[in-house]
Amino acid sequence: MRSYDSDVAKKKITIEDLAGMVKRSFDEIENLAGMVKRGFDDVYKRFDAVDKRFEQIDQQLEYITARVDVISHDTSDLPDMRQGLQDHEHRIVRLERKVSPR
Secondary structure, rough: OOHHHHHHHOOOOOOHHHHHHHHHHHHHHHHHHHHHHHHHHHHHHHHHHHHHHHHHHHHHHHHHHHHHHHHHOOOOHHHHHHHHHHHHHHHHHHHHHHHHOO
């Protein structure tokens, strides 16, 4: 079994070696940070596209709602018209019975 002290004694690390290791570590961290930033940039672009799509859907929904309101208003008197037609139909049937030969 080796001891830590004997391993360290065999490997002498210089300040330059240590500085190089620290620089490589920072370079890797910078590279990782750049990848994360690009990933978030892509997510933001996708959210922008989704937001635009939702805006279009909102506009279409507003248009459809307005059309339904117009149709509801235009057809609001249909039940009264239907009743009026049934009344006229009954009158016509009675008139036809009166004037038709038996």
